[in-house]
Amino acid sequence: MKSSIIFCFFAAFGGWVFGYDIGYISGCLIMPDFIQHMGEQDPTTGEWILSSQRQSIITSLLSAGTFFGALLQSFTSDRLGRRGSIIFWSTLFSVGIIIQVASFGLAQITVGRFVAGLGVGALSAIVPLYVGEAAPKKLRGALLVLYQVQIASGLFLAYIVDLGTHHLKSSASWRIPVGLQLVWGAFLIVGGLLLPESPRLLLGRGDEKGALKAIARLNDCEVDDALTRDVIKDLEEAIREENEGGKAGWLECFSTRSMMWKRTLNGCMIQFLQQLNGQNFYYYYGPVFFESADVPLSAYSIQAILGGISLATVIPAMWTIEHLGRRKSLLFGAAIQAACALIAGLVGHYYTDVAGVTDSMVKTGGNVLIAFAVIHVSMYSLFWGPTPWVILGETYPLRVRPKAIALAAAVNWLWNFLLSYFSPLIADDIGPLILLIFFGCLIFAFVYVFFMLPETRGVRYKLLSLPTKKNAPSPTNLTYVPCRLPSKKSMSSTDPKYPHGSLIAGNLHPITRLSTLLKEKVENQLSCLLPLRFLARLMRGSLRMNTWKMRLRLRLGLGEKRKPGKRVLCKSTWRV
Template sequence: MGFMLKKPADEAGASAPAIIIGLFVAFGGILFGYDTGTISGILAMDRFKEQFARSRDADGNPYITSSEQSLIVSILSAGTFFGALGASQLADKIGRRWGLITSCIVFSVGVVLQTIATEQNLFVAGRAVAGFGVGLLSAIVPLYQSESAPKWIRGTIVGCYQWAITMGLFLASCANQGSMNRDDSGAYRIPIAIQFLWAIILAGGMLILPETPRYLIMKDDYDGASKALSRLRKLPVDDHSLMTELDEIRANHEYEMRLGKGTWLDCFKAGMFKRTFTGCAIQALQQLTGVNFIFYYGTTFFISAGIKNAFTIALITNLINVFATIPGLWLVEKLGRRQLLLWGAVGMTVFHFIVAIVGVAADGAVASNVLIAFVCFFIAFFAASWGPVAWVVTGEIFPLKTRAKSLSLTTASNWLFNWALAYSTPYLVDKGPESADLGSKVFFIWGGCTAVAIVFVYFFIYETKGLSLEEVDELYHSVPNARRSPGWVPAQDYRENLEKGKSGYGEHIEN
């Protein structure tokens, strides 16, 4: 097995256009990551406290209470939850492409409200609106990528969405680091306003990119689908291999539509419930790893743990998050989804318990250094496994008729748990009469959740690397047990069915 990912010899046409388009669309992750990453540093800024705090300590210094922190941080996740649920209606009604453009507009309105805010209520409202836009993006971006990417590198392309999220988190940390010492409102307004740039870049690019062929097939626009796939594969619209690929997509979609019309209820019927559960559970467990505890509250947590240069440590953790994602983008196609998720969960569990045990048993400089080191190890394992692969799995396990709705549900699951953890974490970690004062003991909770993730992967995650989206659908029809999925090969592809005069992919599944 070579080190580099290579296009299979039997893959027709060029892959570069689809890869470039998929990587550009991943830019939506920067909006996601930057918006979630700015708040950790902003909450710790003196200028932000002076402007928005409603309480003062005994010395007269302004501070944001635990309940206010919970609201400010978690309201974004509440907005994203509803945005993710609404994404399917938008993506199925006006398309994946225009859905992304609309999402950028909604997001920009939220940024405007946050930038002009001078009191908490308007700032919170702005984060809710921006969150709605992020929720739309977070469901539609992997949908667009998975429907347009070549199967041999689909996991890497969709995984780049997570890489863009990590870059957004890193850029947010850089912006906070660069503006935090300003003595005016620019300390927090500049990092917030920079988000306009990300929205303009993504929306501008989507104006010239094609719609996904699978969406156009779903809308019975075969000519439009052939033109879109022609751009993605750099083949003539009448090329035999291109027409065969489109026929396979259409035949599979027609078969699925005979089983149901792709309603919300269809997402929970017998043939789909396992996939819906798998998608929602993997997104929930991604949040329950505790990674956003570091990126939402890392700066304030490191300060409370007695660590100096907390802003610098937060910047370092974001750098690790960016660079550790890169090997994950390679491993997802070399090692596969199942193995990468399994060993990633094992590593995270070990590191969580080390941090928790050291935090309980020791204190001082040694304990602080151990905490920093193993938090960094945890982030590295997360970034190379559960960070990108959760999006890959949810982007490819659903049939075309329910894909937008199913991704809305799974992404909403991500944001629901994101909100719950963002809201509850200050109460779990902070000191005070209204809080549990767990401190580093909170890592026992994260460690328990990642241990559950090990079991979940073993029993529920199918190996789907190297399969087209239609073949993934056949895999779920053919193999009832996830443990038997590695090494599975489609018994007969659509092209062979055509040559034998059969009605197509759907008949093969029924047989």
């Protein structure tokens, strides 16, 4: 188990690279030497300025590279393997950093950021892919959160480095933060050499011996251990079922026959909504924004505070994502962040951005902006930062997983590019009111998750591979209401179908889902769906628990008439 954590930590270090990259550039945008090298001279005043247009180009070119990198990694993930892909893209990332360190103008640094972005985007898709396949299922959610922990760690370090170097008068003020990324690239390359290959990939290629060795390394056991055999058996069964349809193409991600398009849509939508949370606006342009709002603290200090808060709040996400589940995490996060964006946008506008405001009003407005920016970013780190990546690692069957994750990651980076390019231009025109745009996006995110997104916590790969039924209940069908399924504690870890008491809504036939209600009492169950009409008939005159259970058993066709001295279940060994 310790080995799994260590190996997944190495793989998730790609998140550190991304976090550091978006963190250091925000501070560089207001460094005098950086402005002199990358900006232009005002012909009237003779001062060097970095226009909003140039800020957009410098910042967004990384995201443009990540968009293409996320798509291209799907080819290398299959051909080079997960491990080989990590090494390849980490090397390309390092090449981009070298170009940036040697930059003396706008063209060089934008090319360097684009090349580095190819590596960052590819790693952003490979990491959840690798961790989702290599981690034991009971640790899968927590280890997938490691990616966001690494992002927050890299972000915080970038802010600290900017805070320590911004006072330097030479180009070292920004070349040092850029050059440090070579260390992260080297760490990823060395770590990639030590990682075991994904056992699912090896087994899919027919290398059972290699898969056994990889499983043994990941689980700290011997090749002939019972645990290794159990895992390999589970993987073989899942892969056999997944491969019945032959090799998957890109169009299968949008298949209506298997209803895979629903999973692809959900994966892309949560990545789209993650980018429109508003947190990246603070990450990319926080110093410029806070400086223009005339807040009482220095822009670098505020960014360091935001980075520290992000790191402190993402660590508990390893617990909350398993105990709250994926859906509730996203719902809580969207609601709280929407409130923060609304308050910060209105107060920031009317207290700092309109004519006639007094110094005391500006100070009050600045303090409110800082306070709600901290809450906004902390809720993102706790909920919306890690959860979409966890869902990506748990949603798709092996046959389409690299392509589906590539599409979702590409959507993430496409909107990251659009946000980083247009945000400074919009903020120049409307100031803090830009936060109201994010407020609207967060309200939409809440509604979408509530009605469209199923729970994926604890679902075995075999269940993930099953096609979505067209006639299955889902959160979008308003003729169904939530009921409860057996809790994680109440179900055995060896249960053949539902090891952690959690299902993907809409993936299984309703009768299969309803049959699990026989396991435990209603108050100890988690999440299923029942027709409203059936609920009305079920509960009418059936207040006693035994009568409730008998009615449900008869509804499902699982019960027989009671014989003297015992009750028989014809399709289940569960006792009532």
